[in-house]
Amino acid sequence: MREYAFELAVCAALEADSDGVLARQLGTHARVVDAVEVVPGPEFQDRVDLTAAAIPSLAIESEVGPGRARYWKDAVDAPSDRARRAVDRARRAVDRAVEIGFFEAERRGGREYVRQAARYPDWFDGLRAFENKPDLGRPGDLALQLRKDVSLGLFDEVILVTGSYVTGAHLNRFPEEVGVWRFDPEGGSFEVVREASPLAVDEPGIALLDEHPGRVDVEPVTAVEKARLRLRIAERAYGKGWRPETFPACERVEARGPDFRPDDTLPFCAWKGRLVDPARECGSDCAGHEPADPPDADVARQRERHTPWRRDPEGAIRRQAALDRFGDR
Numbered sequence: 001m002r003e004y005a006f007e008l009a010v011c012a013a014l015e016a017d018s019d020g021v022l023a024r025q026l027g028t029h030a031r032v033v034d035a036v037e038v039v040p041g042p043e044f045q046d047r048v049d050l051t052a053a054a055i056p057s058l059a060i061e062s063e064v065g066p067g068r069a070r071y072w073k074d075a076v077d078a079p080s081d082r083a084r085r086a087v088d089r090a091r092r093a094v095d096r097a098v099e100i101g102f103f104e105a106e107r108r109g110g111r112e113y114v115r116q117a118a119r120y121p122d123w124f125d126g127l128r129a130f131e132n133k134p135d136l137g138r139p140g141d142l143a144l145q146l147r148k149d150v151s152l153g154l155f156d157e158v159i160l161v162t163g164s165y166v167t168g169a170h171l172n173r174f175p176e177e178v179g180v181w182r183f184d185p186e187g188g189s190f191e192v193v194r195e196a197s198p199l200a201v202d203e204p205g206i207a208l209l210d211e212h213p214g215r216v217d218v219e220p221v222t223a224v225e226k227a228r229l230r231l232r233i234a235e236r237a238y239g240k241g242w243r244p245e246t247f248p249a250c251e252r253v254e255a256r257g258p259d260f261r262p263d264d265t266l267p268f269c270a271w272k273g274r275l276v277d278p279a280r281e282c283g284s285d286c287a288g289h290e291p292a293d294p295p296d297a298d299v300a301r302q303r304e305r306h307t308p309w310r311r312d313p314e315g316a317i318r319r320q321a322a323l324d325r326f327g328d329r
Helices: 004-016 044-050 083-099 142-152 168-173 223-240 299-306 315-327
Strands: 021-027 032-040 103-108 112-115 125-131 157-162 179-184 189-194 205-211 215-221 253-256 266-271
Touching: 004 021, 004 032, 004 125, 004 179, 021 223, 032 223, 083 103, 083 112, 125 142, 125 223, 142 157, 142 205, 215 223
Parallel strands: 125 157, 157 179
Antiparallel strands: 021 032, 032 125, 103 112, 179 189, 205 215, 253 266
């Protein structure tokens, strides 16, 4: 099975057994992780009610609170080697936070002041990273990727998911902290070959940037920096999800899921008889291509159906407006 289709099937199976949210292809510190699961925390529902989108990290880390409104330039700090670039980053973060309803804005004397529409919640309890490799006979730089994850310790658990039969020799190639699961893409089931060991997410880590013969480039990462990275990963995962947003403009493609979850909304090619990667496998170069409009695919509806995420939550600003209208009666 191709890696892209394998990854989609893995995400569908993980989501079916998760109380949280999943996302694919998320950048972390020094690499991109195949899939991330965000484990719900005590105020997860408050995060669901706030906004469907990812909240900019600069807005969350700013000195803007839900009380007194503050002048945006004084409250949002965007570190940069250039002042102009810092201001632009801060401005984009403020605009996005207002757009998605995390900030409320008001003007006073020609200046824009902002406050949080609601307190930012303590909404997630953990992060799990999944590296998907259907064929361990072609590992590529898999061992290095897993060593990077373990050394940095951004995720509570790191798990390798494969379709291959796993031998002792395979296990010895990977850090012992990494869990190893065997996945059946036809039935959607997992076999735990080795349990993952919890990583020290609250302690400083070492980022492995690159390996050379006789030398490894590293970067120390403090516990505070790791906490910020974890929050950014969780927010991006919440806003992004894992299903492809675009589908091929082809008569042969339909929106359906793998055999164990056929009612999902993923790009399935009847000509190839499998899930496909629209960006790499579809188009006029494909021998089975028949031009047509893309299939109807409401990806947000499927995510809403299978997870706690909501595409159109009421939001703090609309809730307050409704209360104000009620009070005026």
